[in-house]
Amino acid sequence: MKKLILLTVLFLSQLLFSQSDCVSAIPVCGNSDISYFPTGSGTVDDQVSANGSCLSGNEHYSVWYQFTIATSGTLTFTISPSAPYNADYDFAVYGPNVTCGTKGAPIRCNYAPGQPAPNQTGLQLGLPATSGAWSPAMNVIAGETYYLIVDNWSGANASIPFSLTWGGTASLTSAFTDPALTPNPFITPGAPAANPADPNEILKCALPTMFDFSTLSTGIINGNPNFTVTYHLNSNDAITGNAPITTPIMVNATTIYYYRLKYTDPANPNNPVNGCFQIGKFKFRSGNIVVNNATITACNYDDTGIGYFDLNSANVYGPTNVTKTYYPTMADLNAGTNQITTPSSYASAPKKVYVKIVTSEGCVGTGEITLQFLPPLTVVPATVNACNNNNAGTGVFDLTAPDVYPTSTNITKKYYPTIVDLNAGTNEITNPATYTSAAPKTVYVKVRTPQGCTGYNQIKLEFYPAVAVNDASVEECYIESNITSAAFNLTQVNVTSQTSVTKNISRPWPMLLREPMKS
Numbered sequence: 001m002k003k004l005i006l007l008t009v010l011f012l013s014q015l016l017f018s019q020s021d022c023v024s025a026i027p028v029c030g031n032s033d034i035s036y037f038p039t040g041s042g043t044v045d046d047q048v049s050a051n052g053s054c055l056s057g058n059e060h061y062s063v064w065y066q067f068t069i070a071t072s073g074t075l076t077f078t079i080s081p082s083a084p085y086n087a088d089y090d091f092a093v094y095g096p097n098v099t100c101g102t103k104g105a106p107i108r109c110n111y112a113p114g115q116p117a118p119n120q121t122g123l124q125l126g127l128p129a130t131s132g133a134w135s136p137a138m139n140v141i142a143g144e145t146y147y148l149i150v151d152n153w154s155g156a157n158a159s160i161p162f163s164l165t166w167g168g169t170a171s172l173t174s175a176f177t178d179p180a181l182t183p184n185p186f187i188t189p190g191a192p193a194a195n196p197a198d199p200n201e202i203l204k205c206a207l208p209t210m211f212d213f214s215t216l217s218t219g220i221i222n223g224n225p226n227f228t229v230t231y232h233l234n235s236n237d238a239i240t241g242n243a244p245i246t247t248p249i250m251v252n253a254t255t256i257y258y259y260r261l262k263y264t265d266p267a268n269p270n271n272p273v274n275g276c277f278q279i280g281k282f283k284f285r286s287g288n289i290v291v292n293n294a295t296i297t298a299c300n301y302d303d304t305g306i307g308y309f310d311l312n313s314a315n316v317y318g319p320t321n322v323t324k325t326y327y328p329t330m331a332d333l334n335a336g337t338n339q340i341t342t343p344s345s346y347a348s349a350p351k352k353v354y355v356k357i358v359t360s361e362g363c364v365g366t367g368e369i370t371l372q373f374l375p376p377l378t379v380v381p382a383t384v385n386a387c388n389n390n391n392a393g394t395g396v397f398d399l400t401a402p403d404v405y406p407t408s409t410n411i412t413k414k415y416y417p418t419i420v421d422l423n424a425g426t427n428e429i430t431n432p433a434t435y436t437s438a439a440p441k442t443v444y445v446k447v448r449t450p451q452g453c454t455g456y457n458q459i460k461l462e463f464y465p466a467v468a469v470n471d472a473s474v475e476e477c478y479i480e481s482n483i484t485s486a487a488f489n490l491t492q493v494n495v496t497s498q499t500s501v502t503k504n505i506s507r508p509w510p511m512l513l514r515e516p517m518k519s
Helices: 002-020 213-221 235-240 330-335 419-424
Strands: 034-036 061-071 073-081 089-094 108-110 121-124 134-136 138-140 145-152 162-167 200-204 209-211 227-232 249-251 257-263 277-286 294-298 307-309 322-327 346-348 351-359 364-373 382-386 394-397 412-416 435-438 441-448 454-463
Touching: 002 061, 034 235, 073 089, 073 145, 089 121, 108 121, 108 134, 145 162, 213 227, 213 257, 227 235, 235 257, 235 277, 294 307, 307 364, 322 330, 330 351, 346 351, 382 394, 394 454, 412 419, 419 441, 435 441
Parallel strands: 121 134, 200 277, 294 364, 382 454
Antiparallel strands: 034 162, 061 145, 073 121, 073 138, 073 162, 089 108, 089 145, 209 249, 227 257, 257 277, 307 346, 322 351, 351 364, 394 435, 412 441, 441 454
């Protein structure tokens, strides 16, 4: 039994302090900021005081990081303790391309005492040598890998975390900035909080409640391959990957929960971006769902004063895993009576109806849907011309020729001799392409869409202008061989002054002359 207790204690100690050892250094993913709260010195003596290191006091409250250079350039960082800024953080950088067992002397090291607030330390551009809490920036080359230890020397202020921000022109490897690895954006669960500085919020009807965090993973990953998600109760565990939440737990409205996105290259276990991770946070909020009021439209079906409305199309609530029921009045909704049973084709005059939404968790919300008619179709007035046949006072008109509704061809058109007939649907003109009528006159066209929307306008009937033909004479010389005849070009005879007319010549051959002219 004593052996079992000792083994358990050793295991928990290893779990608690593993990121305080070089061999379990936290991979740095890109140039994103780091925040951490070191809780111990680890279980391995990493000899940070050896080989001329400035960390002569060895490790106290430390954390190790490993980072690989993606693009060459200068590299700086700034380590900032949290308020009240009196933690004494030191650091050392080893590399490039060393192992934890053969890392040698650090290439950058700073063991300066605590400074006035904000009490920062790190690497800085423009320094030829270490100056107080600042050491010179590093010139790094793509592909190089380094180790960084950050150590809080001050045991009296061991409860103060730190943040680290990167600078310089170099960049660090990251699976999260490579579009080949992350073609889609990752999505934080929940909706933005009222305060943009607060985490996203997941709405629950009642809190506390049991929740399965794994139901969020598909939405967070959003189709990006080779990524996994774990969930944690604090930021340190999210950073290290320790103590993942693996089963449903009770959640509340006050705790902030964290998720950890991690990349693994399935084809290359030595890929520098393996283990690359990002963390995010969210919380839960108690409350019923918010349902939007909406307006939907339909045609005034054949001018009957009734439209067929698709209530399901109303944009009243975004999520789809809900139940919607519709009622003609709010009183019916509250009582659960007179439910509308045909919501996809609800026949109604313009008015308001009401929707009740229930989520799978029992959250309830209500909203108002306004039903409105679409405006009448915009039908274009037109004029159709025809000839006054032999001055009989009538012509044959093609009423279908004008494009009275250019918006769509998927329509039907009906024609009526009067507006009274159009409104009554009587005396329809059944031969609109060859409609014989006197002129001038006005007839009417009614246009209808498959949805029952209608509109109308007038078509004016007018005759083309009559052609005025004048008598004319023509003179021509006789033919020498036959002095009683001559050849006449009748097409040149000026029988009308109107343009755009066609002349039909009935005798275009030589005619006999009664009194031929001499040439």
